[in-house]
Amino acid sequence: MSKRPPLLPDPSSSTDRRPPPPKRPRLQAQVPQFLAGTTVHIVPAKLSDSALAHLCCLAESHGARLVPIPQRADVVLTAVSAPKRLERHLPLSEAGKRWVLSTQWLEDSAALGEGRPCEEYLALKGLRPASRAGTPALTTSAPSTAPSTPAPEPVSPKPANAKPPPPAPGTSGRTTNDEEIPLNFTTPWPLPNSRYACKRRTPLYTPNEELLRSLAVIMRSRELEGEDRSALSYARGISVLKAYPRRITSVSQIHSLPGVGPKITSLVAQYLDTSAIPESSTILASARFQALEELTKVHSVGSTTARALYARGVTNVHEMREWVAMGNGGEVLRMALEIHEDLMIRIPRAEVELIAARVQKALDAVLPGCMHTICGGHRRGKPTSGDVDIIFTHREQGKEQGLVEKLVNYLSNDGFITHIFGVMHPGHNPFSSSSHTRSKVRPAHPSSHFDTLSKALVVCLLPPSEGGAGLHRRVDLICAPRDVYWCAVVGWSGSKQFERDLRLWAKQEILPAHGRLGRGIKFDSSGLTRLRDTQPIYVDSEKQVFELLGLEYVPPRLRNADM
DNA sequence: AAAATG
DNA sequence: ATTTTGA
């Protein structure tokens, strides 16, 4: 089918990819499996993230296998009804080979417990598969399992020293196939009892989404108003409620959860009473909140800038454009506004992976021996991403020096990178006027991976001829030296609350090391350091990072600790 | 806003 | 009652 004969895994492109899933998890409950063995693609366009999430859950729970591109699907579901617009999301030549249905088909079928007749739900009048008949549920050819991606595991560049981890996980025994990790809660699930998000398992989809969304509005308002202590408390409360595996029906259930105090308890009580939180509704309806929310969506505009703009009467992006046209704002803001419409559109998984493949190709051209991992929300299983976070390294420590520039140059000449928001380097502050300003290049006390790794914040454009959507996409290219690569991957995989609590855990529970055995480790940007002799620890896998921190491994899909 | 610390 | 909350 696709280009590749089964060869050796390409050692240079170590995506965080997994082998084709030979076995279906047998965990499906008593849900009617009318989609068993069917591949389904859901067109993200016009769907809110939560609607998309809902549909994904629905499809998977009825036995479907979700695929990232319409070409590989038996059934395509879409909320788009305009022919012109639909054409942008799947080529009509492809559309004629499979059922293209309204998302309502899934809703109705799930409610009924069996596949409804496809004819009644055609997304486009008269657009039905040429050769196939009947409902998609039955028959169907062998699931199109085009693996298309070899590389079973990030073939870690060869370990310099440091003996490999215990024998078990060595060869092919990778017990955690990322795609097998569910995106929602499964049968037995522990109640959240830890105050650290990194000691909880938090899937993407959760039974109390509505409540959490209401609480998140208040949190967001606190952020926008600069009340960040308060915002942090909401983040913690929301995080622990998100890890709660059952529908909350009474405040008694959440009474002893860490991070839930009197205020949040009372808000939950109000929600249970009235299906809404008055404070949340008020905020949502307020002109100020709406304005600040819209303004901060523009890249480089944070809450402080948004409040300042609002005070000057700028309440929407249109007025911001006028304000910039009068000579205000800087270069980055000007660029951001130019492509703002594009940047508002979320990126489907398939395109994220195409973008990463393009970056790997450039790395191969610029410096053979590199590998990368796609991090961020994509790695945590989100159906769409706001940007693409790619972290890369070279198998030989030190060879990565200067790589960010080379990569950015190459991709700019290629025309793939269209805008550069910034290229940062550790210890080389672009602002410093060279002479006496620098007190010290590396602060004595830890900074985060954000300051210490070379990175480029850019905008790319993948044309439709190469499988892209023809839209500008935000991409973060982060370069890590080999010895801190896996620390960086952990650091950039999020979620934000998960990262906060990783650090807090390391500080509170590892650093003291009073009498503890085998502990005494500093976890920060520059990786893991043993405090006894300040020896950096060479880490060879993500699991090892958790191990060294005394934590149970949490797969990326269970790190969705924030909203 | 909540929890840890003194 | 005061400090910490991710760096």
Next chain:
DNA sequence: AAAAAC
């Protein structure tokens, strides 16, 4: 000084 970044 603010924002970005998870």
